[in-house]
Amino acid sequence: MSDPFLKPSRRALMRGTAAFAAAGAIGSPLVLREARAQAAFNWKRFSGTTIDVLLVKNPRSEMFQAAEKEFTELTGIKVSSEQVPEQQQRQKAVIEFASGKPSFDVSGISLHVQKRMAAKGKWFEDLNPYIKDASLTSPDFAFEDFGAGPVAYARQADGALDTLPFFVDYWMVYYNKELFDAKGVAFPKTMEEMFTAAQKLHDPAKGVAGFVSRGLKNANVPVWSCLMLGQGMEATSAAGKLQTDTPEAIWAADLYRKLNKETGPVGSVGFNWNECQTTFMQGRAAMWLDGIGFATPLEDPSKSRIVGKVGYGVTPPGPKAHHAGMFGDGIGISRGSQKKQAAWLYIQHMTNKAQQLAMLKAGAGAPARSSAYLDTATIQASKFGKQYFDCLLASAKIARAALPQIVPVTEFRDVFGVALTNMIGGSDVAAELKKATEAFAPVLAKSEQG
């Protein structure tokens, strides 16, 4: 998963600009050809069909629902969609897919949690044949526009692309520039420096923590696994073996413990992302390691006290490697659906270039399409500023899956989450990881049977 996702190098930008200028200069034959192809594509072939869609409740699903009217006007296909809170949506998906006859034709999934489960349970259609079928795929869909990283993340081990990635989340470091400047501290260049910087910035008397991150079990595991990427190691090896009690894993867990126990706020052991966000945006923490998707509320004057003071830093390199933890969502067609082709039209429309650009503009998340990041007008007009986009693009280049691609991801997060919580409470790091590894190993082995 170390492939760079986006490569918006200067050369690529120039190439794009030159192509655009050339197209305009010679009477836009390319545009005309695409327009003719577009006109030839029959969006109306499934007119009158109604499809059901299961979505997770979040800003991206709001955008999908807002685009339904336009989609119906374009295709004549009616959409019946529902947004369900994340945890409940996952349960609903598991139960309905297991029944073999899900009530929905399209479903979104969290790749970092459900990818392997979806493959094992044969939840979705392989989208490769659909993408290759010119009669079903609009010429302007441009699959090659999807970043190599997100596509590789969504692709199953057997090569099947059962979901189309449409959103990626890179873990990075939010930092409070005002607090850093006040103490003359520079943004850390390494993971170890992150701890020394946090120590300098930690000021309990003023109610300021040097660092904040998730301490609540389950939610805290990505923090540790992102630090472990700094050792060039994931929680499982390529062969699927647990690497969670190795010296590298212990190093990452010890750093996690130090950051949270010695420089974290009181009670961080029970913090999920929302408590971290609240603490950081009230100016009570100098650094926060989490997903880049949380930038919107930090820059909202009605919620945040640190508008304009937020720095966006790439996760610093570890002793052996430099990666940004990657998470993401995909959308696919239920294998049990009777309206697969109409469902494919829906997916095309909801993940087209305009939708993905709109997602970036709205601050609803990082889109999977590369073209969204080449829209300089959007970047210049954004409330997030250049540093945000620099961080986003730099993180994309070093992105790597931060959670193991196994079936029992939730149980993995639970077992190791408890161990991490215990560490903040003072338990021995190596002993906790050893205990958790021994407890989880049989669960993992069993999940791969049958």
Next chain:
Amino acid sequence: MTTTTLPVERTEPAQPAPFVHSADFTPRYWLFAAPAVLVVGTVIVFPWLFTLYMSGHDWKIGGGPEFVGLQNFAELFRDARFIESMGHTLYFTVLAVVLPILFGTAAALVFHREFPFRGLLRTVFVMPMMATPVAVALVWTMMFHPQLGVLNYLLSLLGIGPQAWVYSPDTVIPTLILVEVWHWTPLVMLIVLGGLAGLPREPYESALIDGANDWHMFRHITLPLVWPFIMVAIVIRTIDALKAFDTIFVITQGGPGTASETLNIFLYLQAFQFYKIGYASAVVVIFFVIVIMLSLLLLYARQKSKWNA
């Protein structure tokens, strides 16, 4: 002349015929019982038998069941988290019953007396009970925030340092009890207040003539007479505390770590997060046995507490 007095035939007033329990299984009556049998069978008996069946299988959603006998039960009793969750359930239940009973009874005694604005204050007092548990939990979660919560702010006004509340393994269950007490003390108050309203006046008049003070009257008249109502409150609170899930899940999700993981949270994780249906069913069976035993004990205690017992 002798007169013969004929015995007067006396007619006794008609007495209702004594009820004789007759088990008439004539098929013509089956139709009347069928709806009830159908509902009970479908809604209660079948789910229980199916749960029992599942508890004997290794069954994950998406896969087929594999019979494992009593293995799930054996594993449960080796599972440190399950044992720990039983301890948390017991700890939580005892506090979540005892404290609202004490405070609710005290509040009922207060509100039983006449004083200005009694009606208004009683209405205010019962308001927490009307709130939705999830909404209550969300509000308390914000109040417990160690840095930004109002509770630590109030403590700071008194010169007391910030507390971790639900964000520390040591204080999480007592803090959750605080929410339970706030939420459910009014229910106990209402039940006990209902009991107090129906008490006879004569024993108190006799006691006053005999020179009893307030404490004596409470200890020897009020408490014994109102005890059956307190028992009802104990039964209701015990059932509520045992099945407590929403408040705990919203506020702590069983954390920090597993510090507030009760049986219900453990069960939820096994069934709906890890999708181990067989294992979770075994938890349900054990939980059912515990609840039945406790219910029988409480019903026995309630029976003994009746005035005519």
